[in-house]
Amino acid sequence: MRAYWKKSLGALTMLALMSTASLAAEVKTIAILAPEQGNDYGWNQQGIDAAKAAGEKAGVKVLVAEGLGYGDVRPTLRELAGEGANLLIAHASGYNTAAPEIGAELNVPVAIVDMPNAIKAGKVADYTLSGHEGAYLAGRLAAKMSRSGSVGIVVSGEPPSWNSQSAAFAQGAKAEKDGIKILYAVIGPAAYADAAGGKRVTEAVIAAGADIIFGQGNGSSFGMLQAVETTKAGDGGKVYFIDVIGDKSPINKGFLLSSVLWNLVPVYDAMIADLKADKFGTKNYTIGLADDSVKLLKTAEIPDGVWGEIEAVRADVVSGKIKVEPVWDAAKLHELVTALK
Amino acid sequence: MEALLTTAFLTALVTGAVTAGIPLLLAGLGEQMSEKAGVLNVGIEGMMLAGAFAGFFAAYMSESIALGFLAGALGGFGVALLMALLCVRLGLNQIVIGIGLTLGFEGITALLHYNLFGRSYPRLPAVETLRIPGLADIPVLGPAFFDRPLIVYVAVLLVFVVSFVYRRTNLGLYLQAAGDKPAALDVTGIDVVRIRTFAVLTAGTLAGLGGAFLSEVGAGLFVPFMTNGAGFIGIVLAMLARGRPFWVLAGAAIFGACLSLTTALQVAGVNVPTDVIQMIPFAAVMAVLIIFGRNAHLPAALGIPYVRGAR
Structure with missing residues (x-):
């Protein structure tokens, strides 16, 4: 037995x-x-x-x-x-x-x-x-570097990932400098390849006072980059561009301030x-600062002192001392940007 | 809100409106001529893309904006040659061929860009402007209308030229007849196929110019799919304007102005859904042209290939 x-x-x-x-x-x-x-x-x-x-x-x-x-x-x-x-x-x-x-x-x-x-x-x-934690750092950086006290957010659509980054950028800028003005504009419905629209809207946002543009746009972001390269800020000085997801350093002409880099x-x-392991489809995937799947690009345009301060903020986000919650919804983003104005 | 009241911001908005409207005007004028002659040219988007790439390529390589525009016009002309051959000469379905050309040239221009500029993304310097003394000094409107690249003045002048051709010349009559009663035109000894070919080639040339404007002036660079539906908006303008060039101008101006209005509302922080704000240009153009252009008509033989003797 x-x-x-x-x-x-x-x-x-x-x-x-x-x-x-x-x-x-x-x-x-x-x-x-x-x-x-x-x-x-x-x-x-x-x-x-x-x-x-x-x-x-x-x-x-x-x-x-x-x-x-x-x-x-x-x-x-x-x-x-x-x-x-x-x-x-x-x-x-x-x-x-x-x-x-x-x-x-x-x-x-x-x-x-x-x-x-x-x-x-x-x-x-x-x-x-969402690189919202990185976008928050970008907002802090923009507020530190802005001469005019106005920063712009230009996007070619409002998918959830970009909404959360736009919101985090605005929150970061406001946390750094309470009186900062945030100008938000969408190029068009799903205008991902509309480079001319990107340039046109960015020029308008610069004319409204922004001297740093946080741009999210796929192909249209090249139009945004062209706008910052060919348009002077209100004080006659340079306008800077903060990109997302990728690194445009190889084509930079000295106007790229940073980028919220994603590693997928x-x-x-x-x-x-x-x-x-047969666990596919059982959870959502995320990226963040903690494992460097989200990073802020350091360029020569950022003074070492400012970068050191940004690194300190990064440490606070990673440790949980500063909490950055994603805002996925466009309506909530609009409310937030309006409230922060 | 105070950001809206500065001269710099208002000038940027009006300038942006003109810049956004010019490619639509050129594409719309071209489409209108094609439709007047009876050819529904759905390939305008592809012609614009070909013009945008050819214009950018030539301007970048030669460092001459004028050569860029010439190349852009030729690019659009080249695609129109295919359209004329397949639809006017061989009588194939105009909608199918038009869509095919658009999709084909989306792919071809994306591939060319990938191979030639895919890693460098070159940008053109700002285009030189032609300043009209006195008028250019008017606040806000002066820089937007009277301190612009030469092509802007040419595009507006074309509206008068095309209108004159339609109203005062035999060619205008032939175009009208080719679209309305091609058999009647044929019996007078005028070659319908030749007239329609001329209309399609002119449409391609104008669309190519519009595309070159987008890449050289509008964006200062080329990226794949950059027309973003501008050709189709041109078709809508032409159909709603129903044979009247000045209505195409009005439609393009309204569309451009509303695009700038959407930017202004957003920058001012008006808290309504972006989709609602961005509906404004499309809704405004349709409303105005439907209300004021409803008495005009579309050609009776639009979209129908002409075959001599066919009943």
Whole structure:
């Protein structure tokens, strides 16, 4: 009898181990879809580069479909799934209807952005990221460096990630200098590639008194950069630009003050690991100052003394002494910016 | 709110309105001529993109803004040649070909940009302006209207020229007939296909100029998809203006002014949803043109290929 129980227990243990092994998904290939080319020193480049890096670390093949625009990506999603992708990363908020639909149709897990409540175990993960802690530091920096006492926020849309960064920037600027004026303007509905609009709106915000522009815009951010390069501040001096997500230093002509840098490698690392461990779609992914997945770029335009003060604020945010809560909603952002005026 | 009352801010707003309106004016005038002759040119967006890239490329390489505009016009002309060949000569579906050209040139220009400027993102210096003495000194309006690049004056002048052509010349009559009663034009011995080809090529040239304006003056650089639907807004302006060049000018001016108004409202901190504010330009243009332009008409043969003898 004892031998029977021993055998049974052994068989059960083997069965349990085998079933765990069979549940763990095999990940050989992942795919990322991006609306613009991966050379924008911003959202698209960071996403594609990070997917490649995470794939290399995990020994996984990475398929890249870039420059897809903001239209219907269903055919591309089907094609990538057909090529064997075990995970489809839909790297644009405009894809978060099509991707879950095709994922369900073809039984391929998908990762989307800007829909934190859409997660579904084993099927849909969301990585609505926010560099709000970094944006808070950027706001503190802008307030320290502004000569006019006015700073501008120019955005090419109001996705949740950018709202939280805009809000944190405004809060940071206000925390640094109570009397600072914050001018907020949106270029247009989903004007991500509208470089001319970016330049036009930024010029208007500069004319209203801002001498530091915090810009979030994908392709349109190059228009913002062009505006700060060709427009003088009210006092005749330089206007500075603070960018987000990527590092435009290689094309900087001396007007880039800083950038809230995002590193998406840990996010995709975690996604692949979760997929392998059958935990995909059970949590939201985040980035922050603590693990350096969000950083503020140090440029030559920032005096060492000011940078030292910013580093001290960073330490306070990481330690929890200063709390920066994300504000995802556009209406709440407007209320906040209006209240801070 | 006090930020709104400074001369610098008001000047920036009015200047921005003019800058935003000019590409729409050029695209709208071109589309209007094409439609007048019976060709629904949905490829205007692609023609603008081709013009934007060609204009930027030429201006950057030659360091000449004028050459940039010439190249931009040629870029739009080149795409229009395809449209003329496929839709006017071969009689293929104008909407399908137009959409195809737009999507195709979105891809081609993005690819060219990726290969040529994808890592450097070069920017052009500010474009030189032509100052009209006296008028340019008027506060706010002077710098916005009378201290602008030459192409701005040319674009406005074109409205008068096109209007004159439509009202006072045989060519205007031929264009009208090609769109309304192409068979009647044919029996008078005028080649309908030739007239329609001329209209489409002119539309492409003007759209290309509009695109070059966007990249050289509007943004000072090229990025993929940068027209951001300007060509389609041009089509809407042309359809709502229904054959009247001055209504295209009015539509473009209203649209540009409302874009600046949206910026002003946001900078002033008016706390209403951004979507509502940004609806203003589209709503205003449609309201004005529907109210005042409703008596005009669209050509009877718009979108229908002309085949001699076909019933």
